[in-house]
Amino acid sequence: xxxxxxxxxxxxxxxxxxxxxxxxxxxxxxxxxxxxxxxxxxxxxxxxxxxxxxxxxxxxxxxxxxxxxxxxxxxxxxxxxxxxxxxxxxxxxxxxxxxxxxxxxxxxxxxxxxxxxxxxxxxxxxxxxxxxxxxxxxxxxxxxxxxxxxx
Numbered sequence: 057x058x059x060x061x062x063x064x065x066x067x068x069x070x071x072x073x074x075x076x077x078x079x080x081x082x083x084x085x086x087x088x089x090x091x092x093x094x095x096x097x098x099x100x101x102x103x104x105x106x107x108x109x110x111x112x113x114x115x116x117x118x119x120x121x122x123x124x125x126x127x128x129x130x131x132x133x134x135x136x137x138x139x140x141x142x143x144x145x146x147x148x149x150x151x152x153x154x155x156x157x158x159x160x161x162x163x164x165x166x167x168x169x170x171x172x173x174x175x176x177x178x179x180x181x182x183x184x185x186x187x188x189x190x191x192x193x194x195x196x197x198x199x200x201x202x203x204x205x206x207x
Contacts, residue, residue: 059106063091065207067099071112073204095100118167126174126193129160131189140185147177160191171193 060068066089076084082100083093103109118125132140137155144153144164153164168174175192182188 060103060108060207063089064099064103065179067096068103068109068207071100071109073202086129096189123167123169124171124174125165126171126192128164128166128178129191129193130162130164130187131160132162132185132187136185136187140181140187143181143184149174149177160189 070085070088075081078084080093082096085091086093086096089096100112101108105155128142140162141153141155144150144162147166149166149168150168151165153162154159154165166174166177168177171194178190178192182190
């Protein structure tokens, strides 16, 4: 059986940009594409287990909720990458953490109620990991792009 079929693609297209805000969102999706609620739920579970779906959740604009966000980059020696990534991931405001092929090789986003809290957490991360070369790169202007992948 292929990893995904056309029905899986229809479910993913609906979930990623038009998730129903109802008490039974998967029933709403099922009704729209001609399946049962159980069929949709089973497909979502299978796609999550296969690693195709990473998470299902809301995306919020931090500023509209009174929060600030920033992009951070760190120079991490190869032998400390796992420790650094694991440490960063323990902070609840970290939404993404990934490795890049660059001198600044670990990048992550941080959201918090204030820039002071982010700066404090970056100092804690530095103390916990011994990594002192961490850039805090808050946006000066946001250009939001709606990422929708037509499957």
